[in-house]
Amino acid sequence: MCIRDRFIYLSANDIIKLDKGGIKMKIITFTAIKGGVGKTTLTLNYGDWLAKHGKKVLLIDLDHQCNLTTVFEKTRRNNTIAEAFKEDDNAQKVKIDSVGPNLDLIAGFIDLDVLGSYLENNSNKEMMLFMWFKNNSDSLNLTDYDYILIDTHPDFSTITKNAIAISNYLLSPITPSEHGYNAKFDLETRLEKFRKSLFDYRTGETYVDAKLFFIVNMIRHNTSMSRNLLKHIEGDETVATIIPERELFNKATARHTSIFELANHDKSVLKQNQKFIKKADHLFQELASKTK
Numbered sequence: 001m002c003i004r005d006r007f008i009y010l011s012a013n014d015i016i017k018l019d020k021g022g023i024k025m026k027i028i029t030f031t032a033i034k035g036g037v038g039k040t041t042l043t044l045n046y047g048d049w050l051a052k053h054g055k056k057v058l059l060i061d062l063d064h065q066c067n068l069t070t071v072f073e074k075t076r077r078n079n080t081i082a083e084a085f086k087e088d089d090n091a092q093k094v095k096i097d098s099v100g101p102n103l104d105l106i107a108g109f110i111d112l113d114v115l116g117s118y119l120e121n122n123s124n125k126e127m128m129l130f131m132w133f134k135n136n137s138d139s140l141n142l143t144d145y146d147y148i149l150i151d152t153h154p155d156f157s158t159i160t161k162n163a164i165a166i167s168n169y170l171l172s173p174i175t176p177s178e179h180g181y182n183a184k185f186d187l188e189t190r191l192e193k194f195r196k197s198l199f200d201y202r203t204g205e206t207y208v209d210a211k212l213f214f215i216v217n218m219i220r221h222n223t224s225m226s227r228n229l230l231k232h233i234e235g236d237e238t239v240a241t242i243i244p245e246r247e248l249f250n251k252a253t254a255r256h257t258s259i260f261e262l263a264n265h266d267k268s269v270l271k272q273n274q275k276f277i278k279k280a281d282h283l284f285q286e287l288a289s290k291t292k
Contacts, residue, residue, distance in 0.1 A: 024146075025142075025143065025145050025146055025147060025148060026146070026147050026148070026168050026169065026291055026292075027147075027148045027150070027166055027167045027168050027169075028147065028148070028149050028150070028167060028168065028169045028170075028171060028291055029149075029150040029152060029163040029164055029166075029167040029169070029170050029171070029210070030042060030043045030149065030150065030151050030152065030170075030171050030172070030173070031152050031160060031163070031164065031170055031171070031172050031187070032152075032154045032172050032173055032174075032183065032187070033154060033155070033156065033183050033186050033187050033190070034154055034179070034183050035154040036154075036175075037154070037173040037174065037175045037180075037183075037217060037218070038173050038175070038217045038218060038243075038249070039151065039152075039154065039173055040063070040067045040068050040071075040151050041249050041253055042171070042173060042215060042217065042243075043059065043068060043149050043150075043151040044059075044068060044071060044253070044258055045249070045252075045258045045259055045260070045280075045284070046149065046171075046284055046287060047059050047103060047147070047149045047258075048100065048103060048257075048258035048260055048261055049258070049260060049280075049281070049284040050102075050146070050147050050149075050284075050288070051100060051101060051102035051103040052101075052102075052260055053288075054102070055102060055146040055147055056102050056144060056145050056146045056147075057102060057103050057104070057145060057146065057147045057148075057149065058096070058104045058105070058106065058142070058145045058147070058148045058149070059099070059103070059104065059105045059106070059148075059149050059150075059151070060081055060105075060106045060148060060149070060150045060151070060163075061081065061105065061106065061107055061108030061151050062081060062108065062112070062150050062151060062152045062153070062159060062160070062162075062163050063108055063112075063151050063152055063153040064108065064109065064110055064111065064112040064113040064114075064153060064159075065108075065110075065153065066107070066108035066109070066110055067151075068105070068108065068151045069105070069107045069108040071253065071256045071257075072097070072099040072105055072256065073256065074097050074099070074105055074107045075107065075110075076107060077109070077110075078092060079092050079093060079094055079095035079107075080094065080095075080106070080107045080108060080109040080112075081094060081106045081107065081108060081109060081112070082109035082111070082112050082115055083132075084128060084129050084132035084133075085112075085115055085116070085119060085128050085129070085132075085159070085162075086115075093139075094106055094136070094140065095107070096140060100261070104145075108151075112159060113153070113157070113159070115159075116157055116158050116159040119158050120158065125158050125162075126158060126161045126162055126165055126198055127162070127165055127198075127207070128162055129162035129163060129165070129166050130162070130165055130166045130207075133166060150163045150167070156187075156190045156194075161194060161198075164191070164194065164208060164210060165198060165207055165208055167210040168210055168211070168291070169210055169211050169212075169213065169290075169291045170191070170210045170211070170212045170213070171213055171214075171215055171240065171287070171291075172184070172187055172212065172213070172214050172215070173214070173215045173216075173217040173218075174214050174215070174216055174217065174229070175216075175217050175218045175229075176218065176219060176220070176223065176225035176226040176228070176229040177225060178225075180225075180229060181229055181232050181233075184214055187212070188212065191208070191212060194208055195208040195209075212238060213238055213239070213240035213290050213291070214233070214236075214238055214239050214240065215239075215240055215241055215242075215243060215287070216229065216230070216233055216239055216241070216242040216243065217243045217245075218243070218244075218245040219242055219243065219244045219245060220244070220245050221244070230242070240286065240287050240290040240291075241283045241284075241286040241287050241290075242283075243280075243283055244276075246259075246273075246276055248262075248269070248273050248276065251269075259273075259277065259280060260277065260280075260281075263277050
């Protein structure tokens with residue numbers, strides 16, 4: 001990740017320089033306006049897929065529902081990602097948990113939404129994660145990771161904007177539902193407005209330069225809603241990949257693991273789903289080619 005030097009107005013008179021040049025990692029945020037689209041499941045499975053392909057991956061749970069944290073049984077109230085949004089005097093050190101080979105996690109905080117509401121009067125409320133990253137990248141060895149994947153709450157809140165502001169890529173699942181395709185335009189509109197609101201006052205250049213891609217998720221080819229959604233997105237270059245609905249995703253999540261890890265440890269699962277596991281590997285390869 002090559003991030004240029006950035007200047008942020010901390011107050012009317014103060015400017016701080018954030019230098020992150022030379023960092024080669026990719027920061028990817030999974031985001032959505034509506035819930036129930038498979039965002040956390042995709043974060044988990046893509047993260048594990050990358051790890052199994054030799055990439056060093058850090059997962060960050062920025063959703064106060066803490067579903068990603070719960071999968072790995074790392075729920076706690078201290079040393080979570082919430083510390084990134086506290087004043088230095090009150091902040092504890094964030095703990096990074098190893099949750100698998102090449103796979104680490106920063107746990108979420110169940111009251112992160114409440115903490116986010118306290119940030120509204122902070123002039124740098126949307127860049128706090130950016131500044132935390134800069135201040136802690138050496139002590140936490142954050143630059144050792146090839147990928148950082150951030151799972152967010154289904155909204156466009158201040159906390160979510162922090163993740164968007166620091167990201168190289170945004171991946172947003174859309175599903176075949178009554179308002180599924182409209183959610184795509186909703187997010188695009190909000191993102192464009194955010195880009196225009198957060199910029200360097202001297203150059204006019206936005207700080208929000210993440211590329212947005214959509215994942216068409218939970219497709220069932222025998223339903224009219226799925227067929228209609230596929231028709232709408234035909235030829236859309238912002239669509240990174242199309243993932244069919246499979247009960248295997250739910251089964252793996254219920255057993256606190258990814259579909260790939262479940263197949264590795266349960267021969268009956270692998271036997272029953274070998275064709276789809278191979279297809280899923282190809283689909284995540286498509287995703288990786290978009291975010292390389």
